[in-house]
Amino acid sequence: MPASPDRSNDTQQDHQDPDSVKSRYVVGIDLGTTNCAFCFVDTDQSDWQVETFTIPQWVDLGQIERRETLPSFHYQLTASESSALDSGLPWSSEQRQSKKSTPGCVGVLAREAGARHPGRRISSAKSWLSHDGVDRSADFLPWHGDPDVQRMSPLEASAEYLKHLRHAWDHDHPDDPLKDQDIVITLPASFDEVARELTIQAAKLAGLRRVYLIEEPQAAFYAWIDRHRNEWADMVRPGQLILVCDIGGGTTDLTLIRVQPAGESADQVQFHRVAVGRHLILGGDNMDLAVAKLAEQTFTKQNPETTLSSTQWDRMVQSARAVKETMLAQQRPKSMTLSVAAEGAKLLAGAIQVELTREEVDAVLLDGFFPNAKLADRPLAGQSGFQEFGLPYASDPAITKHLAEFLSEHRRSGLDDDDQESADRPDLVLFNGGVMSAGAIQTRIVDLLQHWFATDADDLDQWRPTVLASPxxxxxVAHGAAYYAMVRRGEGVRIAANLGRSYYMQVSDHPPKALCLIPGNAEAGQQFRADDHPLQLQIGQPVQFPLWVSSTRLADRAGELIPIDESEMTALPPICTALVRGRSRVDSLLEVFIESELSEIGTVGMYCVDADQSGRGKRWKLEFDIRSTLETDRQSHSGEGEIAGVIDVETVEACTQAIKDTFGNNPTIKPREIIKQLESIIGTGRDHWPPTLIRELWQFLLDHDDGRRQSPAHEARWLNMSGFCLRPGYGVAVDDWRVQSTWKKLHGKLAFPASQSRTESMILWRRIAGGLTAGQQEQLAAPMLANLRSKSRRIEPHEANEFWRLIASLERLKVAEKVELGDIALVELGKKKNERLRSGLLWAIGRIGSRQPAYGPLNSTVPTAKAENWITRLIEMDLAENEVPLALAQVGRFTGDRYRDLSAESREAAADYLVSRESDPHFVTLLRQGGQLGREEQSAVFGDSLPLGIRLGKV
Known part of the structure; x- marks a missing residue:
């Protein structure tokens, strides 16, 4: 049964590949969660074959070997380890000359050394790259790493693996460097657009430019086609449905491919990818955690007085991986001992050994992840029980329930309503991913498919899906990617794959409606224009474009206006921008429409087009606001700040005039009177002004920035009001833009050197610290830290309180800097001369040592041992200040996260101390049981009143 010829464009030019000459080699790279693989084709060979590139790497100190895979781990070497690896890899000298001040390695040694020192190892970077709740380009890995370890972003860690592959290839092929070859990188079919863009960015960071993307399930199927070149045509027939079930270390990826007739000949077929499952961070990593949980429970039953430290837990997870792999193999023992090495000097006496039976492991892995579900079963909603590493694991680990939901939604995808001959059940199944190497799991899935889709008892005996063998x-995946690179050149068998997801832009809130920008049947290279519903946008002001995606609404047409249904649609990171026409900053309304395109490399591009000139006007490229996914705009679709209230236009205009009358060219209101004037206009105290109003007031203040230069009093009031109106730096759409605009206007640009201006500027930065980047916080902190470290330390007494409150509010500082600050604050707290400063110092210690940051990432907390030391010292000081209970509750608060929580003894000591002081019982509860802060407590932690509708703890 011959396949229909491939009609794809075989040129290799696009925006990443300016060269018209085809490369000699084409390359497929599997950038995996647990392992990377590299395959290639030498196109100079007429009878070309896909070959595997063996990758040289450190496997131990002083030992280099070639392996078929490169484990996806990055390890920061200790000083002694670094000196041991000074020579070896041929490209080591180039790595030593890079900008990285701390040496690291990737591959087998990184995996093994990291098992011994988990705080120095980065793993699952690919899962972090797809985590839409963090800034994926920010440096925060390794999650809960050792304080002295230099952090990297998921983007940079991914680039490190690709750099290693490039160096290895270039050393073997100096005349054909990897940057000049056509490269296909694989990614999960369910990756969102930000993750796809970041994968391309990682390749660029690694020095690769001729890069294309392919979805992993498709690549796996391409590999099957290539491995069965001479017989695949006899194994499929038109009408069949193929399920690709890809479960790797980090994700579960489900795809359906339909076999359809092609051309006039009945024996010609085409493969059409017709459906893709939702993004599920669920795979082998979760199974390792589940086995480790089982081992921990068994151990604590046998040793009820003992609890595992975070380091012991990390090592238990590493040992659990070996237990999982052994117990899922065909030949497996009746039981297996999970061993965890001792900590420190305890040696053998401190080692942990737990025996697990295969029945216990089966109950956790098979019944927990692959239960005998029914086709009507659905995954449970809620929060995952696996929160150990900060990743948003799927709420329900039952993969078979996710499979049932996927097949129920998509089993007729690609069929016409009157097509009764084609299959609506998967006749063929292709398994892929490390988890699926377990025969027991394959059998469980095939058994369930048989029971789900057998029509009657006779059919149950006669029908069973056929498993497509993949050795x-x-x-x-890497093999299939290299094969696909040849398909792009017109050779081999092509899978016809449309986008499989529809994209929308929300254009109204009441009721919520969205405009379809890219339909699900789009193919690479297509462009779309949604000009039936032009939009009115404000030029010169920040605007937000809420985006949605759906893998089930595939029949919607580009330009169609549809109601938003959150059961069918998922919110994407919004696009936030400020549209400016040329150099003009004049505010005006502009009628625009949206143009969208699906690039040849599989990424989405969007443009805002001036509608006044029939498409010939100015175009603005819209970029996903990647950083806003961390804390500031993640909830922008629901608008937590916006729903707190909206003020009428007349009141807003009166406020505008009052600000103009204070900071304009002809002021009539004195700076000290403006707040009372605004409260009178609005009719309520300033703490009750809704976020939408205060953000408008901030804009009016920014428009009259020159007015602060009239006098020190004007500047002090302007700074005070600006910080108040923009606090806490997040919570309302496009707050990122507002904070950045404030930074550009103010940082290092005070008009008056007066103490009042300096103090108010510190208050402003403290209030909006949640919207500042890590780099900006470091810039603010650098001179303050230098002052604290200086022997001739000089902090003006009347500025000292705000000095400490500001530097303690900078939650994105390095953990080592936080530890240093906390230690200094405790020393200052004990000095008699600082009695008047104790309130600010106690507030600072509580904020710096908090187990639950107000806005920063959870891995920014100081080490538990240091926090326990601070609690002990605070109790010993026995200060009378009212801030002591809140400080102790912050530093010792129970969270349920073993990496952040203090020992039970330390928390109980703090709780007993608060009871003896007759402190608020809620502080005692926070120490013993955990819980949420009340509104007043949140304001106390923040150091100010919080705007209506906005809470702390966004990350």
């Missing part, structure tokens, strides 16, 4: 699941 190397660890290399299949």
């Amino acid at each position: 190397r699941l660890d290399l299949a």
Whole structure:
């Protein structure tokens, strides 16, 4: 049964590949969660074959070997380890000359050394790259790493793996460097657009430019086609449905491919990818955690007085991986001992050994992840029980329930309503991913498919899905990617794959409606224009474009206006921008429409087009606001700040005039009177002004920035009001833009050197610290830290309180800097001369040592041992200040996260101390049981009143 010829464009030019000459080699790279693989084709060979590139890497100190895979781990070497690796890899000298001040390695040694020192190792970077709740380009890995370890972003860690592959290839092929070859990188079919863009960015960071993307399930199927070149045509027939079930270390990816007739000949077929499952961070990593949980429970039953430290837990997870792999193999023992090495000098006496039976492991892995579900079963909603590493694991670990939901939604995808001959059940199944190498799991899934889709008892005996054999699941994706690179050149068998997801832009809130920008049947290279519903946008002001995606609404047309249904649609990171026409900053309304395109490399592009000139006007490229996914605009679709209230236009205009009368060219209101004037206009105290109003007031203040230069009093009031109106730096759409605009206007640009201006500027930065980047916080902190470290330390007494409150509010500082600050604050707290400063110092210690940051990432907390030391010292000081209970509750608060929580003894000591002081019982509860802060407590932690509708703890 011959395949229909491939009609794809075989040129290799696009925006990443300016060269018209085809490369000699084409390359497929599996950038995996647990392992990377590299396959290639030498196109100079007439009878070309896909080959595996063996990758040289450190496997131990002083030992280099070539392996078929490169484990996806990055390890920061200790000083002694670094000196041991000074020579070896041929490209080591180039790495030593890079900008990185601390040496690291990737591959087998990184995996093994990291098992011994988990705080120095980065793993699952690919899962973090797809985490839409963090800034994926920010440096925060390793999650809960050791304080002295230099952090990297998921983007940079991914680039490190690709750099290693490039160096290895270039050393073997100096005349054909990797940057000049056509490269296909694989990614999960369910990756969102930000993750796809970041994958391309990682390749650029690694020095690769001729890069294309392919979805992993498609690549796995391409590998199957290539491995069965001579017989695949006899194994499929038109009308069949193929399920690709890809479960790797980090994700579960489900795809349906339909076999359809092609051309006039009945024996010609085409493969059409017709459906893609939702993004699920659910795979082998979760199974490792589940086995480790089982081992921990068994151990604590046998040793009820003992609890595992975070380091012991990390090592238990590493040992659990070996237990999982052994117990899922065909030949497995009746039981297996999970061993965890001792800590420190305890040696053998401190080692942990737990025996697990295969029945216990089966109950956790098979019944927990692959239960005997029914086709009507659905995954449970809620929060995942696996929160150990900060990743948003799927709420329900039952993969078979996710499979049932996927097949129920998509089993007729690609069929016409009157098509009764084609299959609506998967006749063929292709397994891929490390987890699927376990025969027991394959059998469980095939058994369930048989029971779900057998029509009657006779059919149950006669019908069973056929498993398409794939001998190397660890290399299949890279193999298929290299084969697809040849398909792009017009050779081989092509899978016809449309986008499989529809994209929308929300254009109204009441009721919520969205405009379809890119339909699900889009193919690479297509462009769309949604000009039936032009939009009115404000030029020169920040605007937000809430985006949605759906993998089930595939029949919607580009330009169609549809109601938003959150059961069918998922919110994407919004696009936030400020549209400016040329150099003009004049505010005006502009009628625009949206143009969208699906690039040849599989990424989405969007443009805002001036509608006044029939498409010939100015175009603005819209970029996903990647950073806003961390804390500031993640909830922008629901608008937590916006729903707190909206003020009428007349009142807003009166406020505008009052600000103009204070900071304009002809002022009539004195700076000290403006707040009372605004409260009179609005009719309520300033603490009750809604976020939408105060953000408008901030804009009016920014428009009259020159007015602060009239006098020190004007500047002090302007700074005070600006910080108040923009606090806490997040919570309302496009707050990122507002904070950045404030930074550009103010940082290092005070008009008056007066103490009042300096103090108010510190208050402003403290209030909006949640919207500042890590780099900006470091810039603010650098001179303050230098002052604290200086022997001739000089902090003006009347500025000292705000000095400490500001530097303690900078939650994105390095953990080592926080530890240093806390230690200094405790020393200052004990000095008699600082009695008047104790309130600010106690507030600072509580904020710096908090187990639950007000806005920063959870891995920014100081180490538990240091926090326990601070609690002990605070109790010993026995200060009378009212801030002591809140400080102790912040530093010792129970969270349920073993990486952040203090020992039970330390928390109980703090709780007993608060009871003896007759402190608020809620502080005692926070120490013993955990819980949420009340509104007043949140304001106390923040150091100010919080705007209506906005809470702390956004990350």
